[in-house]
Amino acid sequence: MSIYVNTGSKVLVQGITGREGSYHTAEMVRYGTNIVAGVVPGKGGQVADGNVPVFDLVSDAVEATGADVSIIFVPAAFATDAILEAADSGVRLIVAITDGIPLQDAIRLRPIVRRRGAILIGPNCPGVITPGECKVGIMPGEAFTPGPVGVVSRSGTLTYEIVDSLTRAGLGQSTCVGIGGDPVPGTTFVEVLRLFEDDNATKAVVMVGEIGGSDEEAAAEFITTMTKPVIGFIGGRSAPPGKRMGHAGAIVSGSSGGAEAKVHALREVGAAVADATDDIPALVARALNG
Amino acid sequence: MKLHEYQSKMMLRDLGVPVPENGGTATTPGAARAACEALGGRAVLKAQVHTGGRGKAGGIRIAESPADAERLASEMLGMLLKTHQAPEGLRVETLLIEAPLVMTREFYAGIVPDRSVGRNTLILSAMGGMDIEAVAAERPEAVARERIDPALGLRPYQARRACVHAGIPEELIRGLTPMLVTLYDAYIRLDATLLEINPLAVTDTGALVAADAKVIIDDNAMYRHPELADWNEDAADNPIEAEAQRRGIQYVHLDGTVGVMGNGAGLVMGTLDEVARAGGKAANFLDVGGGARADVVQSSLELILMNPAVRSVLVNIYGGITRCDEVARGILQATSAMEIDVPIIVRLAGTRAAEGAALLAGSHLTPALSMQEAAQLAVDAAAGGRVVDG
Numbered sequence: 001m002s003i004y005v006n007t008g009s010k011v012l013v014q015g016i017t018g019r020e021g022s023y024h025t026a027e028m029v030r031y032g033t034n035i036v037a038g039v040v041p042g043k044g045g046q047v048a049d050g051n052v053p054v055f056d057l058v059s060d061a062v063e064a065t066g067a068d069v070s071i072i073f074v075p076a077a078f079a080t081d082a083i084l085e086a087a088d089s090g091v092r093l094i095v096a097i098t099d100g101i102p103l104q105d106a107i108r109l110r111p112i113v114r115r116r117g118a119i120l121i122g123p124n125c126p127g128v129i130t131p132g133e134c135k136v137g138i139m140p141g142e143a144f145t146p147g148p149v150g151v152v153s154r155s156g157t158l159t160y161e162i163v164d165s166l167t168r169a170g171l172g173q174s175t176c177v178g179i180g181g182d183p184v185p186g187t188t189f190v191e192v193l194r195l196f197e198d199d200n201a202t203k204a205v206v207m208v209g210e211i212g213g214s215d216e217e218a219a220a221e222f223i224t225t226m227t228k229p230v231i232g233f234i235g236g237r238s239a240p241p242g243k244r245m246g247h248a249g250a251i252v253s254g255s256s257g258g259a260e261a262k263v264h265a266l267r268e269v270g271a272a273v274a275d276a277t278d279d280i281p282a283l284v285a286r287a288l289n290g
Numbered sequence: 291m292k293l294h295e296y297q298s299k300m301m302l303r304d305l306g307v308p309v310p311e312n313g314g315t316a317t318t319p320g321a322a323r324a325a326c327e328a329l330g331g332r333a334v335l336k337a338q339v340h341t342g343g344r345g346k347a348g349g350i351r352i353a354e355s356p357a358d359a360e361r362l363a364s365e366m367l368g369m370l371l372k373t374h375q376a377p378e379g380l381r382v383e384t385l386l387i388e389a390p391l392v393m394t395r396e397f398y399a400g401i402v403p404d405r406s407v408g409r410n411t412l413i414l415s416a417m418g419g420m421d422i423e424a425v426a427a428e429r430p431e432a433v434a435r436e437r438i439d440p441a442l443g444l445r446p447y448q449a450r451r452a453c454v455h456a457g458i459p460e461e462l463i464r465g466l467t468p469m470l471v472t473l474y475d476a477y478i479r480l481d482a483t484l485l486e487i488n489p490l491a492v493t494d495t496g497a498l499v500a501a502d503a504k505v506i507i508d509d510n511a512m513y514r515h516p517e518l519a520d521w522n523e524d525a526a527d528n529p530i531e532a533e534a535q536r537r538g539i540q541y542v543h544l545d546g547t548v549g550v551m552g553n554g555a556g557l558v559m560g561t562l563d564e565v566a567r568a569g570g571k572a573a574n575f576l577d578v579g580g581g582a583r584a585d586v587v588q589s590s591l592e593l594i595l596m597n598p599a600v601r602s603v604l605v606n607i608y609g610g611i612t613r614c615d616e617v618a619r620g621i622l623q624a625t626s627a628m629e630i631d632v633p634i635i636v637r638l639a640g641t642r643a644a645e646g647a648a649l650l651a652g653s654h655l656t657p658a659l660s661m662q663e664a665a666q667l668a669v670d671a672a673a674g675g676r677v678v679d680g
Contacts, residue, residue: 023611076510076513077513077514100510101510102481102508102510102511102514103403103481103483103508103510103511104410104440104478104481104508104511106408107403107408107409107410107440108440108441110408111439111440111441112441138580138610138611139610140609140610140611140640140641143610143640153556154556155554155555155556155557155559155560156554156556156557156580156610157552157553157554157556157557157608157610158554158556158557158559158560158608159556160608160610160640161557161560161608161639161661164608164639164640181555181556183403183405183483184403184405184408208556210556210559211559212405213405213406214405214406215405215406218406235556235559235560235563236559236562236563237563237566238562238563238565238566238571238572239559239562239575240544240545243542243544243575244542245542245555245558245559245562245575246540246542246554246555246556246558246559246575246577247555247556248509248510249405250555250559254423255423255427275567276563276564276567276662277560277661278660278661278662
């Protein structure tokens with residue numbers, strides 16, 4: 001088992017002919033992901049990446065191929081519409097890679113996507129990977145290997161770094177979910193933790209948070225109900241207040257969003273929090289053996 | 291992008307929010323005198339800098355005559371305004387000249403996203419003119435909040451309910467309710483991520499006026515606000531940040547001595563933390579982004595070195611779509627194009643790390659294997675420790 005994606009996932013790519021879309025489609029296919037369709041308005045009838053049929057509309061792509069997962073690479077100005085179209089066309093899981101979606105769009109999107117019964121991961125995220133089965137994202141597949149550790153993160157490259165260290169320590173991963181660095185993500189830590197808690201393949205969870213917002217504090221509260229160990233890491237502990245550290249959501253505003261409160265909230269509920277990324281594999285190994 | 295008060299008020303006035311009578315802005319004492327004259331001889335002079343607490347620091351003065359305005363403006367323009375929010379001080383270059391208000395009450399009205407629920411929230415308090423966080427901490431019952439459904443907008447009943455909960459006097463609720471709805475509509479129209487009216491004044495004639503206004507526009511939404519593009523030019527807090535913005539590079543100026551470059555915001559944040567753990571302080575945050583080409587890397591290194599406080603540079607790359615050899619090429623381009631007198635520590639991992647390392651072999655760059663080792667080397671080098679040449 002795993003969460004969100006597996007060998008049965010049928011994936012369509014919105015924005016498959018763009019620079020990012022075409023490069024990552026090839027990478028996902030190389031990883032073994034079942035890419036069944038692409039959608040680019042005005043390019044219906046074409047073929048991408050050798051043999052992937054391209055459609056004008058998501059609804060047509062879903063009808064013709066049975067796609068249940070969509071990954072979105074379209075530019076920010078069009079991404080909101082692309083997400084809504086996917087949700088309106090019966091796609092179950094929408095993974096939005098696009099960075100730069102306006103905050104007010106994200107706020108409007110979330111309730112609509114949920115009402116359609118769809119799940120939005122991202123935007124501004126690296127995607128989801130179930131190692132050895134299915135990669136719906138832009139992460140370097142070589143760093144990942146199957147195993148018992150669930151990973152959920154607000155960051156991309158920092159997570160590759162952490163996963164790489166887990167893999168080198170012989171600690172494979174069940175599924176890795178990048179929820180993205182925006183202030184209002186489609187999916188929060190708690191929602192992913194809940195799925196990991198119910199997932200047979202997952203024995204421990206690594207949660208990579210960062211400054212800004214209170215999603216980590218909410219996660220800490222949920223962790224009290226979990227039977228599986230959670231190992232936390234919080235990025236941005238040295239960041240000064242009022243400065244936005246790259247991610248739109250990574251900012252300490254006034255007295256809220258600081259790293260210290262997040263670390264404290266997690267430790268308070270018994271989660272181990274690593275001071276450095278290097279310490280994570282040992283903490284995971286201890287949790288798995290404990 | 292943070293708008294200055296005069297910019298915020300200009301936008302809000304156009305969207306139907308009552309603001310004080312405006313005499314324009316002044317960058318010279320003569321212009322302040324003329325503006326005061328146009329307002330009938332009395333005026334408030336307000337320093338246009340991005341900080342709260344301007345009044346206490348001498349950034350807001352009342353001129354009793356045009357000559358007074360000229361004199362006060364000559365004192366204020368060019369001064370370094372130090373407040374509790376900006377202890378190092380901000381240079382005053384522009385003054386807003388307004389007709390003075392006679393305030394009988396001061397309220398607070400704000401609209402911000404509540405990230406915990408993914409919705410915008412109206413915050414209202416009858417205790418205006420103070421730091422709202424302090425009010426909320428000391429007297430939480432004095433601060434009313436209303437979460438706003440994005441599909442419906444702020445409904446009048448919610449605005450009314452907030453007024454009642456905040457203890458706004460009965461006779462003012464009828465007037466304040468539509469003003470709050472107008473503020474929300476303006477917040478949405480402007481693609482703001484913060485709108486704060488503090489104080490929202492009740493004048494001696496019973497009018498409700500936005501005596502101060504703070505608006506932050508969502509950087510991600512700038513593409514649909516060409517009307518704000520000109521103001522974006524000087525919105526950066528720092529000249530290197532402004533230059534980075536022109537070059538399309540994510541750079542945040544910090545006050546340490548170790549220049550930092552990495553790929554991906556999370557990794558760069560993690561690198562800054564490692565620098566702090568190693569006992570140093572980062573001079574900046576710089577994210578070259580995903581799949582950065584050599585020229586972007588070169589341009590990034592130039593930016594970092596524009597900061598005279600930089601004593602060493604740490605480059606930390608975990609290559610996914612970013613190729614380490616491309617990064618190495620960019621660093622070499624930069625080192626051959628310009629005189630660099632600080633040590634550069636480079637840690638490359640992931641895609642084409644070996645090729646990148648091979649390119650750097652024989653150069654004067656210091657290689658490091660891990661993020662931790664790289665941070666330690668960079669901190670030692672910044673502190674004047676010897677760095678072994680590669």
